[in-house]
Amino acid sequence: MADLPDARTLPLDEASRAALAERGLEYRLLRSHDGDAIDAHSSAWMRGFAAPEAEEEHLRDVRETMAGRRLIGVYDARGAQAHWPVATVSSWITPVTIPGGELPMWAISTVTVAATHRRRGIARALLEAELRDAHAAGVPIAGLTASEATIYGRYGFAPATQAATWKVDTRRVRWAGPEAPGRIEYIDREAAAALMGELHERTRLQRLGEVPGWPRRWLGHLGLVEKKDRAVRAVRYLDAAGEPRGVLAYKIDEDHEEADADLTIRFLVADGDEAVAALWRFAIEHDLVGTVTAPDRPVDEPLPWLVSDPRVPTSSLTDHGWLRIVDVPAVLEARAYAGPVDLVLRVADPLGYADGAWRVEIADGRATVTEAAGAGADVELTVQELSAAYLGGVSLAVLRAAGRVRGSDAAIAALDLALRVPRAPFLSIVY
Template sequence: MTTELRVLEPAEFDHWYARLELAFGGVAEAPEERALWQELTEHGRSLGVWDGDECVGTAGAFTFRLSVPGGAAVPAAGVTMVSVAATHRRRGVLRSMMRRQLDDVRSWGEPLAVLTASEPAIYGRFGYGIATQQLHARIDTARVSLAVPQGTDDVRLRFAEPGAPGVRDACEAVYARLVPGRPGMLVRRPGWERLPVLDPESARKGSSPLQCVLAERDGEVVGYARYFNRPEWDESGAKGTIALRDLEALDPAAYAALWRMLFDIDLTSAVETYNRPVDDAWQHLVSDIRRCQVGVRDSLHVRLVDVGAALEARTYQAPVDVVFEVQDAFCPWNEGRWRLTGDAKGASCERTADPADLSLSVRELGAAYLGGASLTSLAAAGRVRELRQGALAEAALGFSSTVAPWLPHGF
């Protein structure tokens, strides 16, 4: 069977996207959701595999900038909308798209490719490593209290319309100020500010419309929370749930004020959150962490497309001077020895003939790149080999981050 891989034409989008929906279960998205993704899709960076008139494979790549340790925003291809038709499994469709896509990303001069995986077992063979995790929790607010810091009572809270331009812009300004301080966050380009307030009625499943509360100090917005209220009753009374979409704040008092408000909403007894940083500070405010049902799962997968440029783009928590022996069969231009020299002020990474200190694949470099996965832990799993005594500890400390990397939303 002959198939053709080609760049997506705008006129092909509806058929291409319908095949993507079919691969993800066949349930059509709400019209407003589909319309937003159609506007955000970059056709020249999207691929389709065609069997005659039928699209049997899809893949896209958004133009992103990703925050890395040190605060820089590094160009990254946001790999998205990847699917293969059930009728065309085991024929190399996915591999052909991954091959073309990484070649394209390299030609665009973007040192990173990133994705979130519907199935995390898929992408390791293409050099992606799990670089961030997301925390989820169900907090029993009927039995858990908060100990808030001084100044919490000075923060003014008010309801606001989530999608109103002024409200949305104020929330985006808070988000933008936080991006450099946490690796893994995306600099939101124009149009992406609509994603956090997308609220199709068909997706609410019994919840309220999206609600928004702003935290203010001296007339300035210093935080916000967006959430759904899911009412529920039984014979003993109300037991509704607050489903938190996102919460950001510029200081501890504003952060605590928003969390306390969520805990205090009438007729509810739980707060659910699905995507928070693993070091999220509310865990230190609650009276009983055991009643918060905390768990984690993989989130952002990172692939170094250009090892030298990627490692130079971030800074390092402690001085590091290490030679890596890198294996990368899928992108062989990365293979070989690289000397990384860096500290908190900057870094250089160049080809070298010097003896290697550590041996690893590009997948491990991707996992460790944002400071979320420790090189020491990867070595304990047999995925990093120390060739010079002391090199592992030096590199692991250098790659670490003072805050956990985190991807606030999917794409």
């Protein structure tokens, strides 16, 4: 995707600065070379997420990632630790995969407010400023992953991708999938982290809702940073031509009855179905293992079709990638569609960005969107439902069944058909 703006260079939101100043709090943009301030910011958000106090070395590692982001802290000069922010947020502009390509997305992370300052509207001041910043920078959509699903709906975010935790009782299944023509081999964890990054970057355009990762993300999956874990192992799959096509990081729980251990898949990334199946087979057929658990996997994992008893693999679903449309025409015109549409969409958005009546004409898989003020609406929803349905992760028919979309049967059916996608959207990382 063309060069994206650097979020770190954008000015601080004046409305939130003034609102927080009235409460005696300083809303401050950190400088990317101010290591001490970044470390205090990281220490504050780690405490906000109930993590232990970080070692110096860990803070230095984190600094590298954080220095590339737009970091904002809220400071209370009256505190005993006044150099630690009482609230934190970070953001950066990143591509997100959409049907037919990519879109610039305003990614938001490390939203925390100190337990001493909670429920006074500080998070609201931060989040509303992030959306104003995204809008001012011309970034048409915002995204995040959420610690709790109750926090972000009020700002117009909605879950657009789901993640599944798969579980397989391996004693009850035989492999029934294809024979892989390649081979599996163990690799060093550092090499596995590098291969993960490469394969993720090579394949992220194949999955709707996916975003680029960063080195610490992969090192973390391998147990090489933060919560260091020598129990993590890694294998890669090489195709028949000897090309690395997939990598699996996993851990076997040592505390087990004989031949009944739990194997947890920490991360699996693969270029192509052959490698996905081969790595699953490796996990399922592992000796001494009774259960394989794989969190943060696609909801449409082909697993039930790869084993002798499709009832044995079970999955539980959760919301994962949250999106918030900021610019309706830009977002709708950017994606490809599976069917024609000509209708008026009425979008309600309490924060204003997406609000309005929009004429949506889709022909030959592309949309033209224009303002249609005063026109009668064929489909009515809020920015949350539009954001949830944008990648095809939930159908409008389901949202209508929940009373969250209104309109004519024909218009809803046509729009649903147009939004349909071949595979479920999936975001493989937490950010």
